Amino acid sequence: MESIDSCLSGDLASPLTLKFVSTGEFGSSGSGERISTETGQREYIFGVVGGADDDVCKAVVEVLQVYMIPEISYKAGVAALSNAWNYPNFLRTVPPDTIQMAALIQVMAKLGWSYIQAIHIESTYGWDCTSVLRQQAPQAGICLTQYMKVRDPSSDDQIDEVLAKLAKRPLAKGIVIIGPVDLAVAVLRGIKRNSLEGKYYLIRSDTQGQEMLPDDVLDVARGTVTVSQRQRRAEQFVSHMTSLTPQSNTRNPWFDEYWMQKFQCVLLGQDANCSDSDRLKAEDIPINTVASVMDAVGAFAHALDELHKTLCYQSDKVCDSLSDLPGEEFIQKLKGLRFQSLAGDGKTVYFNYQGDDNGEFDLYNFVQDGDEYKYIQVGTYDRVKLLEMTNNITFYTSDGEVMASPPISDCIGPCDDCKAFKKAKVGEMLGGDIWIGGLFEMRKPGETLIDCSDDLVMYNIQLLEAFYFALDQVNADNTTLPDLKLGAVAFDTCGLVERGVRETTNFVTGGVEYRSNYPPSGFV
Structure with a gap:
């Protein structure tokens, strides 16, 4: 196992990950091999656990994707990483934020x-x-x-x-x-x-x-x-953590620094003043993501165990069939797992088809x-x-009194402004067999997400006229749609996203009747 400090930086994570994988030899499989500089033994690279930061995960997974090595994050929540097409080798033991x-x-x-x-x-x-x-x-x-x-x-x-x-x-x-x-x-x-x-x-x-x-x-x-x-508990981990001291924990190169910051002391040198009686307490240990880290390790362990039993049943080593396994197959094995969390809290860990935790x-x-x-x-x-x-939700009045029932937050009328709907001004070309909707910024935005001001955008008048003119040209041309006529409805979006969405929805669904013969039988 090798740990890398990404410093919560995607820019730093990319070269560090590239350096990590470049120490191994990769073929067409999703694993790599290298000779340890410390032990001289052959080591196999099958995956990466982490990181915590969204940008770090994106940077790392893109490097690993070249070799189809899976990355299992224990904290990244950004929704984009659920896109299995863009990030086929990414999984996580936490749900997406959304x-x-x-x-x-x-x-x-x-x-x-x-x-x-x-x-x-x-x-x-x-x-x-x-x-x-x-x-x-x-x-x-x-x-x-x-x-x-x-x-x-x-x-x-x-x-x-x-x-x-x-x-x-x-x-x-x-x-x-x-x-x-x-x-x-x-x-x-x-x-x-x-x-x-x-x-x-x-x-x-x-x-x-x-x-x-x-x-x-x-x-x-x-x-x-x-x-x-x-919030998940990992009681065995808490017991493990409270038993650690700088003398007993030599495998974590950042532990001494953590200890000195925690107890505000110096471990080495002439100024050494840390007490031998200093010990971590259970309340000193935040465990928000500890169980998720353990689940990521557990996922790799269970997948490799199942594959080793299937592919290397005649060997107690990593056989060629396992080391040559395509990365896509290893990732599918990970996504098909169901196992009990190593955190000991009774959770069944599994991934959905996107590689996300259930949530x-x-x-x-x-x-x-x-x-x-x-x-x-x-x-x-x-x-x-x-x-x-499991319990009723309690709400309070402005005076701090408990409310007898939940507060009302109701809309009367269309969602847009919760009042009686007034037909919007639209530009129409009637008589069409097929209708085309047009979105134009005729007036400047008003004070809300859907209201227009009274200020006309002068130049855009000619854009709307160009829309009408082009439709007239098509309808006058006997060689284009000779048996059909185009009609149109032009909407004023005022440059507002919400208004544009509303008007488009109304046009497509016929949800608002702007004219007597709308919606037509066909629209574009």
Whole structure:
């Protein structure tokens, strides 16, 4: 086994990985061979465990893909790595970040919410999760009326600007927070600063579990629902870790440095002052991803065990059939595994066809019990059993009183603006057998994600006229579609993504009747 420090840098991980694999000889198989410079023995390279950072994993897997060597990450959550076409040799023992959104959506559906808003951190995680929320919430009958990004949670101005936009959708009281705990804290402080207690009810994704909130937001955080990846225990590992000392742990080249930082002492030299009585305690050991690391090692061990028993049944060594096994076959073996985790917590480890972990999440409700604030578990979620509620969710009024029933976050009318729909101004060419939709930016964006201002974009008038003119030319040409006539509807997107999506959906589905004979029998 060889450990490499990537320093959370994709730029550093690539050359280090290339150096690692370049020490071996690779044929057409997914494994390599090398002679150890320390022992002189033959060593085989079958895979890589790690890394933790998304960019590091992308950089590493692209290097390993040349030889189809599998990489199993224990922490990377970016959704793009689930693309088995682009990353066929990537697996992970954690779920992609976006699975949290499925759990959040089911919770909101359980609460009867149909009209929500979202605040997300500007990062790959934030955009990926928001994209899933936009796509899947409507399928559950939930309207995401607007979503806003926050670049810097520490900026009060940014938070206040976001809260001002939330106020333009007063019926959408359910707010989804997508980002780290500091974003949630910043929003809670903004709610308190702007005296908005009781106006909104928060449900948030979190990778840290039951992380305690600062004292100044405890009262406003009451009722918040958190969906976090299940915190797993690895008791045997904790016992192992607490038994280690710098003298006993010589295989980890970073352990001495860790020990000196932990106990604020010096191990060697004239200034050595570490105490022989210093010992790690169980509470000193965060184990959020420890079990996932052990699962990655377990996956390689079980796959190699099964293959060795099948291919090398007459040998207790790595036989040629195993060392020559194509990487694609080894990866398929990994994806077909089911085994009990080495963490000893009873989890059955397996991968889906994309190479992802199944994903298990816990739902917590932040409540007040007398003078104490605490998280209580109210449910679980995974992609097999889906949502299971174990307790009722408690919400609070602005005065801190427990609400008798969940707050209402309902939309009355079309999702776009939750009010009586007014037909949009469209440009039509009637009488067509086949209809073509046109999207043009006729006016400048307004104050919301779907509203236009009154300012006309002068140049774009001729773009729309060019659209009409081209249709006239086709309809006048007896050699092109001689028996059919083209009709058209031109929509004003105002340069807004959400409005463009809405108008396109309405055009294709005929969801909004702009004219008496629409939708036609055919459209393009």
